[in-house]
Amino acid sequence: MTEFIRPQPGIMDIALYEGGAAHVAGRSDAVKLSSNENPFGPSDKAKEAFLRAVHKLHRYPPTDHAALRQAIADVHGLDPARIICGVGSDEIIGLLCNAYAGRGDEVVFTEHGFLMYRIYSQAAGARPVQVRERERTTDVDAILAACGPKTKLVFIANPNNPTGTMIGLPEIERLAAALPRQAILVLDGAYADYVEGYDGGAALATARGNVFMTRTFSKIYGLGGLRIGWGYGPKAIVDVLNRVRGPFNLSHAQLETAEAAIRDQDFVIRCREENARLRAWLAEALAEKGVPSDTSTANFILARFADEAEANACDEFLQSQGLIVRRVAGYGLPNCLRITVGDEASCRRVVHAVGQFKAQR
């Protein structure tokens, strides 16, 4: 029977997304530095809100997310009517692909861009178009050269994962202004909170009809396990996405925890400062051991090795020391390892282990 049951064309071409490893067999002191999580977890206020939500387990949550949208709007100075909330920013990326791209359309993203852009565009039946980067950095001219009448969406993560690099607002503005009329520029700001003074592209998404921004509670807010993200942009786009989103996509616990988290900006500032301090220390200490990286603007660094064999050997050695980092061959970077900036003790362990590894060679 099942031989007659088939998914839509293209679905079986989708490569399964693999999350960062979380365990090392036989080690109870393993540190997970493979998923760009906040080593300090969420703010206490967020945890308290989560616990309070237990009393509403029998109630359906609100469908309009009004309180969370208002909190986001207050903190970022945005119009709440132009905000949409989702199950991680992943859901918002998926909604954009489903609503705007289909068979015969193209979705453009960069060479070392986030894997979900490809997966969601394939799931929607559209053709993914991958554009080269310049020295692991988004290249606006290369993107523009790849755009044409079929382009419906252009995704840029700024800062980008897994490279950690970012481009400036004038470059983004130049891209937005030169895109074909039917294309939306999506600025993925999953790591924007780590960049002091950067609005993630919010002002551009306010001013332009073709720019949309996505954000997440999974990184600096330390809520990756709860799955909450949001998008902001032209009212017309938000209206379209709301038509295809599940009405009860976010639970009371998600909505109320996220609201408490975003209202605790003191916590965010502390995390941003600590990340910047430890990131600079980690990058410099690894460079001294012979492992360079590009200047990162996010909560991870992309450590570069001589070749794939050395990167894999270092990964194995780090695992033997209870340190779990991320191989990024799937992102076209086989000679690199992505290392999340952990707490101070974890950063020191990484540098010590990489030093031991390099000394053996």
Ligand SMILES: Cc1ncc(COP(=O)(O)O)c(C=O)c1O
């Ligand atoms: C660039 C980028 N965008 C989006 C996401 C999705 O995050 P979430 O669905 O947890 O909001 C991630 C997660 O790693 C990411 O790295």
